[in-house]
Structure formats: structure tokens, C-alpha cells
Amino acid sequence: MAKKYKQKAKKWKARAKSLASRLAAPVAAVAPAPKTKVVMVSPLAPKDGFPLLPAIAGVDFATAQAGVRYKGRTDVMLARLAPGSVVAGTFTRSATRSAAVLDCQAKIGVKAGADQGAAILVNSGNSNAFTGARGWASVNALSASVAEKLGVPETRVFTSSTGVIGEPLPHDRIEAALDGLVSGLKPDGIADAARAIMTTDTFPKGAMATLEIGGQTATIAGIAKGSGMIAPDMATMLVYIFTDVKIGQSQLQSVVSRLTDTSFNCITVDSDTSTSDTLLMAATGQGPALTNMRSAEAKAFERALNDVMMNLAHQVIRDGEGATKFVGITVTGAESDADAKRCALSIANSPLVKTAIAGQDPNWGRIVAAVGKSGAAADRDKLGITFGDITVATAGLVDPDYKEAEGAAYMLNEDLEIGVDLGLGKGKAKVWTCDLTHRYIDINADYRS
Numbered sequence: 402m403a404k405k406y407k408q409k410a411k412k413w414k415a416r417a418k419s420l421a422s423r424l425a426a427p428v429a430a431v432a433p434a435p436k437t438k439v440v441m442v443s444p445l446a447p448k449d450g451f452p453l454l455p456a457i458a459g460v461d462f463a464t465a466q467a468g469v470r471y472k473g474r475t476d477v478m479l480a481r482l483a484p485g486s487v488v489a490g491t492f493t494r495s496a497t498r499s500a501a502v503l504d505c506q507a508k509i510g511v512k513a514g515a516d517q518g519a520a521i522l523v524n525s526g527n528s529n530a531f532t533g534a535r536g537w538a539s540v541n542a543l544s545a546s547v548a549e550k551l552g553v554p555e556t557r558v559f560t561s562s563t564g565v566i567g568e569p570l571p572h573d574r575i576e577a578a579l580d581g582l583v584s585g586l587k588p589d590g591i592a593d594a595a596r597a598i599m600t601t602d603t604f605p606k607g608a609m610a611t612l613e614i615g616g617q618t619a620t621i622a623g624i625a626k627g628s629g630m631i632a633p634d635m636a637t638m639l640v641y642i643f644t645d646v647k648i649g650q651s652q653l654q655s656v657v658s659r660l661t662d663t664s665f666n667c668i669t670v671d672s673d674t675s676t677s678d679t680l681l682m683a684a685t686g687q688g689p690a691l692t693n694m695r696s697a698e699a700k701a702f703e704r705a706l707n708d709v710m711m712n713l714a715h716q717v718i719r720d721g722e723g724a725t726k727f728v729g730i731t732v733t734g735a736e737s738d739a740d741a742k743r744c745a746l747s748i749a750n751s752p753l754v755k756t757a758i759a760g761q762d763p764n765w766g767r768i769v770a771a772v773g774k775s776g777a778a779a780d781r782d783k784l785g786i787t788f789g790d791i792t793v794a795t796a797g798l799v800d801p802d803y804k805e806a807e808g809a810a811y812m813l814n815e816d817l818e819i820g821v822d823l824g825l826g827k828g829k830a831k832v833w834t835c836d837l838t839h840r841y842i843d844i845n846a847d848y849r850s
Contacts, residue, residue: 445719445727445815445835446604454591454609454622457643459483459685462590464597465578469571470526470564475597477575479582480641481551482519486685487650488559489657491665493678499530500537501560502679504544510650514554520547521681522560522575523598523639525626529562529570530676539572546576550583561639561679563626564600591643595624598639602628602720608712610705614689614698619646623682623709627717628670638665638717640680642709645688646702652694656703657682664710667742667832669749670721718833723840726758728817728833734785735828740777742830744821747775755837758817763808765793772821783824789817796824 460482464475482488490509492502522543529536544558551558562570595605609622623642661680691699719727730748735741748754751771757764765786772779782797788811792800811817 441840442603443720443724445724447716447719451592451595451605452607452609454607454624455611455620456588456591457620457622457685458588458645458687459486460591460643460683461586461588462594463582463585463587464590464593465582465585467524467574467578469524469574475593476525477578477582478521478523478594478597479547479579479586480521480594480643480683481586482521482683483685483687484518485516486519486683487515487648487653488519488557488681488683489650489654490559490679490681491658491661492680493676495676495678497531497676499528499562499677500532500540501529501562502677504537504540505559505561505679505681508556508559510654511556514557515650517557518551518553519557519683520551520553520559521641521683522547522558523594523641524562524564524570524575525598525600526564527562527568527570528564528566528677531567532569535569539570543572543575546579550579559681561598561677561681563598563639563677566676591622591624594641595626598624598626598641600626600628601722602626604716604720606713606716606720608709608716610709612698612701612705614646614691614702617689619688619702619705620644621646621705621709623713625713625717628720628722638678638680640665640710640713642680642682642706644682644684644706645686646684647686647688647690648684648702652691653682653684655694656706660703660707660710664707664714665717667830668714668718669746669832669834670718670724715833718835721835721841723838723843724835725838726815726817726836728758728819728835729831730819730821730834731829731831732821732823733829734783734823734825735830736778736823736826737828738830739828741823741828742832744772744775744777744779744823745830745832747771747777748819748821749832749834752837755834758812759836759838761809761812763788763793763805763812765799765808768819768821769794772823777823778825779823780825785820785822785824787818787820788812789814 463479465477467477469476544555547558548555595607606625611620621644625640627638730745732741732745748771753767784797786794
């Protein structure tokens with residue numbers, strides 16, 4: 402027996418020595434597995450997916466994989482506009498706006514070459530913002546290249562860039578893709594264009610409307626991108642809307658500016674305004690004409706355009722980074738409309754309100770606090786609050802019929818309406834926001850990785 406155990410001990414000692422030798426040996430470096438970003442589509446995304454958008458007479462689209470930042474996906478969109486098209490736009494008022502934004506602002510309304518064609522070139526992945534003289538060099542180079550290849554004036558080439566701030570735009574990669582873009586232009590490419598302009602978006606965004614003008618059908622179609630860094634002053638959005646209606650540039654600009662104030666400038670995800678926000682609308686003049694902007698047809702056009710813009714703005718909120726709730730906030734009874742909007746945005750941007758909504762907690766006290774800090778005139782003893790049809794507070798006190806269980810049940814809904822009445826005047830406003838979840842942190846902590 403002793404001999405048997407001695408043999409086993411010798412065997413185990415040999416194994417131990419071999420193992421110790423292997424552990425002492427240098428370990429070969431193992432490259433970490435590449436980080437895979439899983440894109441989870443927002444639970445608030447349209448249930449029917451991307452809409453079937455009609456072709457707009459006088460507009461052709463093309464997309465390309467230029468490798469600006471992303472690999473294996475389209476990241477450049479080119480739109481060619483027919484001769485005679487007019488272009489209107491609204492932009493971020495950020496003091497650090499990009500060269501592309503400043504260039505577009507300078508070109509809007511320029512009459513030279515208005516009888517010729519025009520173009521819109523957009524890239525995702527790099528915002529070309531905070532890039533100094535190189536930013537301008539990129540814009541000028543791209544404008545010149547597009548103008549040459551499409552035979553349009555440089556003053557009629559509008560560029561946009563969205564993505565990471567502070568990195569020079571590798572515009573040579575975009576220029577290298579231009580021949581393919583030009584040869585690939587087609588009237589039914591708007592859906593592909595919507596996907597090419599996405600950054601942290603989880604779904605492409607599109608909307609359309611039709612109306613009758615002079616017995617003819619007029620069509621409006623638009624696309625947008627936006628998910629985070631969304632706040633009034635155009636949010637972090639790129640929006641492109643097209644119509645075949647024949648309308649003057651100044652008239653179109655007036656309508657677009659007015660409707661922007663009640664749509665895209667009334668949404669907020671995180672209170673951060675971008676350097677690159679751009680909305681461009683092109684009217685090709687290939688369809689029915691609007692000659693009297695006070696006519697019933699002009700009002701119908703404005704309503705249809707408002708529907709498209711509001712739809713796109715709401716989709717941006719429904720794709721808010723990490724969003725699980727779509728929230729409308731209406732403030733009434735303010736001393737002025739401006740005060741009402743100030744108050745509504747204070748509520749919409751409050752991290753305490755937004756996290757309570759994420760937790761499905763009917764914490765109306767946080768709404769009271771947001772009203773108080775807004776800077777709008779308010780009287781605590783006149784304040785009223787509602788959650789949907791549920792009266793939570795009246796005349797500065799919790800309503801005697803309010804039941805916390807009802808409020809908690811209401812907060813389980815995906816779409817929520819919060820109402821606040823200040824009881825001071827006739828001012829009113831409505832804004833839209835989403836909740837604030839941990840997913841927002843995950844997305845933005847990893848944005849440049």
C-alpha cells in the first residue's frame with residue numbers, strides 16, 4: 402500500500418510541476434473582442450414601420466457608403482432638385498454652429514441661379530463642427546464638387562453634417578463617392594435617404610401628406626433624423642421636406658419658419674441644443690401653384706405641411722435615446738404664451754420629472770417644483786395639475802377626489818399627457834418630451850467608442 406501511495410504522490414508532484422511551469426510562462430497577448438453595438442429599436446417606434454412615401458416630381462435621391470465613420474452602412478445622401486426649385490430653411494441658433502449651418506444660412510434666399518437646379522448633400526457620422534478653417538474647407542470643397550458634377554451653381558448646393566463634434570470631416574471620402582451618387586440618383590430613393598442620415602437613431606423617420614390645389618393633387622414628403630441632444634432651437638436634428646407645389650421662396654420661408662416654432666422648436670429630449678440642426682424644405686414647382694397665400698388652398702397647404710412637420714417632430718421624441726414614454730405637456734392660464742412655453746419646457750427638461758415618469762411614479766410634487774423654477778409668473782395657490790383626464794391638484798392643493806392608485810395606473814401608459822393650469826391669464830403652450838432612463842446614459846457614455 403505504501404508503495405502504491407508513493408507512486409501516486411510522485412505522479413501528482415509531476416503534474417503540479419508541469420502546471421507551475423505553464424503558469425510561469427509568459428501569456429500571449431489576446432486582443433479584446435471587438436465591441437458590438439446592439440441597436441435596440443425604440444419601443445415607441447411607429448408600429449407600421451417606415452411609411453410608403455410618394456415620389457416628388459423634381460427630386461431625385463441617392464445614397465452611398467463613404468466610410469465617413471461607419472462601416473458597412475450608408476452614410477451619405479444626395480438629393481438633386483429640378484431647375485426652378487426654391488429652398489427655405491431654419492437652423493440652430495447655437496453660438497458654436499457648424500460651417501455647414503452657417504453656409505446654408507448664407508445661401509438661403511440667394512436669387513442668383515434660382516432658375517437652375519439645386520442639390521442637398523448630407524453625411525452622418527461626423528458633424529464637421531468645431532473644426533475651424535478645416536470645417537469651411539470641407540464645406541467649400543464638397544459644394545464645388547457637387548456643383549461641378551450636377552451642373553448647378555455652388556450657391557445652390559446645401560450641405561449638412563451630423564455626428565461627432567470636433568473631428569475634421571474626411572470630405573475626400575465623400576468626394577470619392579460622388580460619381581456613384583450621381584449615377585444612382587432616382588426619384589424613389591427617399592427611404593434610403595432617411596436611413597443614410599441616421600446616427601444614434603433606432604429607426605428612420607418619414608411622413609407625407611397630399612392635398613388638392615386648383616383641382617390638382619399636391620404632395621409633401623419629409624424625412625428626419627434625431628434621437629439625442631434634442632432641445633428647442635431646432636434640437637439635434639436634420640430635417641428635409643419636399644413638395645411639388647409651385648410657391649415663392651419668401652412665401653415658403655414664412656410658412657416654414659412659423660410652423661417650426663410650434664413643432665420642432667417645441668420638443669426636447671435632454672435640453673441640449675446641437676451645433677448642426679438644420680431644416681431644409683424644397684418646393685420644386687412641378688405641381689400646382691399657390692399664388693394667393695391668403696386663400697383657402699394656401700391654408701390647406703399650411704395645415705398639411707404642419708401635419709408632416711409635427712409627425713416628424715413627434716417621431717424624434719419617440720426615438721429619444723432610451724425613451725419608453727412619449728409625453729405631451731400642456732400649460733394654460735399663463736400671463737403670456739411665452740411664459741406658458743417657458744413653464745412647459747421647465748417641466749419637460751426636469752431630470753426629476755423625467756425619471757419619475759420613467760419609474761411610472763405620479764410624483765406631481767416634482768411638477769410643482771419645475772413650475773416654481775421656470776422663471777414664469779406663477780401663484781402656488783392657483784396652480785392646477787392633471788394627468789390625462791385625472792385631476793390631481795386644484796387651487797394649489799391636492800384635489801380631494803384624487804386617488805394615488807389612479808395616478809399610478811395612468812403612468813403605466815406609453816403615451817402620457819400632463820396638464821398644468823397657472824390660473825393667471827390666457828397664455829398657453831404645448832411641448833413634447835420623453836422620459837429619462839439608464840439607457841440614455843449607456844448610449845451617450847459609449848457614443849464615440
